[in-house]
Amino acid sequence: MRLFHIYxxxxxxxxxxxxxxxxxxxxxxxDDRVVAPLDGGAGWVAxxxxxxxxxxxxxxxxxxxxxxxxxxxxxxxxxxxxxxxRPPPSEDPLPALVSRSLVSDLGLQMGQGLPIQIHGQxxxxxxxxxxxxxPSSYPSQDYTAVLPRETLLGRLAATGSExxxxxxxxxxxxxxxxxxxxxxxxAGPVNDLQDRRAGEAAALSDPVHGAFAAALVVGWxxxxxxxxxxxxxxVLAMARERLGEYxxxxxxxxxxxxxxxxxxxxxxxxxxxxxxxxxxxxxxxxAALAPAVHLGGGLRDLVPPTVVTVExxxxxxxxxxxxxxxLVASRLGRLAGLRFDLLRExxxxx
Numbered sequence: 001m002r003l004f005h006i007y008x009x010x011x012x013x014x015x016x017x018x019x020x021x022x023x024x025x026x027x028x029x030x031d032d033r034v035v036a037p038l039d040g041g042a043g044w045v046a047x048x049x050x051x052x053x054x055x056x057x058x059x060x061x062x063x064x065x066x067x068x069x070x071x072x073x074x075x076x077x078x079x080x081x082x083x084x085x086r087p088p089p090s091e092d093p094l095p096a097l098v099s100r101s102l103v104s105d106l107g108l109q110m111g112q113g114l115p116i117q118i119h120g121q122x123x124x125x126x127x128x129x130x131x132x133x134x135p136s137s138y139p140s141q142d143y144t145a146v147l148p149r150e151t152l153l154g155r156l157a158a159t160g161s162e163x164x165x166x167x168x169x170x171x172x173x174x175x176x177x178x179x180x181x182x183x184x185x186x187a188g189p190v191n192d193l194q195d196r197r198a199g200e201a202a203a204l205s206d207p208v209h210g211a212f213a214a215a216l217v218v219g220w221x222x223x224x225x226x227x228x229x230x231x232x233x234x235v236l237a238m239a240r241e242r243l244g245e246y247x248x249x250x251x252x253x254x255x256x257x258x259x260x261x262x263x264x265x266x267x268x269x270x271x272x273x274x275x276x277x278x279x280x281x282x283x284x285x286x287a288a289l290a291p292a293v294h295l296g297g298g299l300r301d302l303v304p305p306t307v308v309t310v311e312x313x314x315x316x317x318x319x320x321x322x323x324x325x326x327l328v329a330s331r332l333g334r335l336a337g338l339r340f341d342l343l344r345e346x347x348x349x350x
Contacts, residue, residue, distance in 0.1 A: 021075075021076045023074040025038050025074065026039060026067070026069050026071045027039065038060065039071065043059035045085070045089075046084075061073055072085075086157060087154075089151075090155075091124075093124040093125050093126040094147050094151055096127060096147050097128060097129045098130060098131070098146075099145070102144070103130055108127050112127050118156065125147065131146065177195070224321065228325035228326055228328070235334050238267070239333065239334055239336075239338050243337075243340050244349040246338065246345075247345035251346055264330075271330065287308060293306070
């Protein structure tokens with residue numbers, strides 16, 4: 001078990017007007033067994049969260065022994081406020097995950113130590129790993145270090161630092177979040193509150209996003225009509241090229257309906273093959289090229305990398321619309337291409 005801090009609680013404070021008092025601590029026990037004696041070492045650090053945050057070293061004393069052990073004397077008063085007791089900070093270096101740029105520029109190696117200045121306090125750390133990306137920071141450009149929170153804050157608090165405290169809270173919520181922002185703001189002083197869902201909704205309703213989406217739709221409609229036109233012209237050209245063969249087959253007893261059905265099956269297989277190959281090629285090109293498309297060259301545009309998401313319903317709808325346009329164009333091309341004069345075509349063949 002590792003003990004980070006002790007909160008004595010409000011019930012130990014004297015009431016207003018009752019003067020001052022003392023709280024004596026000899027150790028922490030679990031099931032009548034002392035698991036963390038407080039009578040050894042240089043003592044613990046008492047830190048008032050309000051109205052002052054200056055730490056006070058409380059060395060163990062024999063003035064009020066308990067069962068022959070020294071105790072920590074914690075002075076309490078009506079104006080004590082919230083009080084927290086922390087064990088004396090260790091002098092061992094803290095393990096740190098540092099950015100690759102820092103390792104490269106300083107020529108550091110795994111396991112090598114270095115001092116870090118935090119609000120005027122020197123904290124020794126040792127390189128435990130290298131990171132290339134971390135939320136809300138850009139290790140590829142800035143020097144970044146990730147340290148164990150509780151241990152670092154305990155050391156800084158023991159030296160009187162009032163500034164180095166966690167200043168961000170990330171919440172992942174599910175379900176309806178109506179009113180959550182207002183409740184968070186009412187919980188305490190909040191400088192800034194960012195709701196990802198609200199940000200996404202605002203981005204989707206932005207006129208620039210609407211114009212971009214409209215441009216994509218217009219482009220897709222234009223390409224679909226162009227593909228359908230090319231498919232129809234291809235079917236028309238194939239039908240006109242083979243009119244002599246179809247005239248001979250019809251003269252030998254094959255009905256025009258059977259000729260049309262055979263032609264439809266042949267062209268349908270060809271169009272289906274082209275659609276499958278085109279979709280596969282488009283998926284490969286999208287996966288390879290889309291992440292490399294950025295709106296700018298800054299780190300905020302490049303890190304984190306672009307994530308390509310696929311909406312199955314939208315993709316399926318686009319494919320169905322494309323296939324329907326190809327079928328309509330092919331049918332029109334076949335109707336126009338297989339309309340011929342049997343005797344004239346037979347004379348041309350002869």
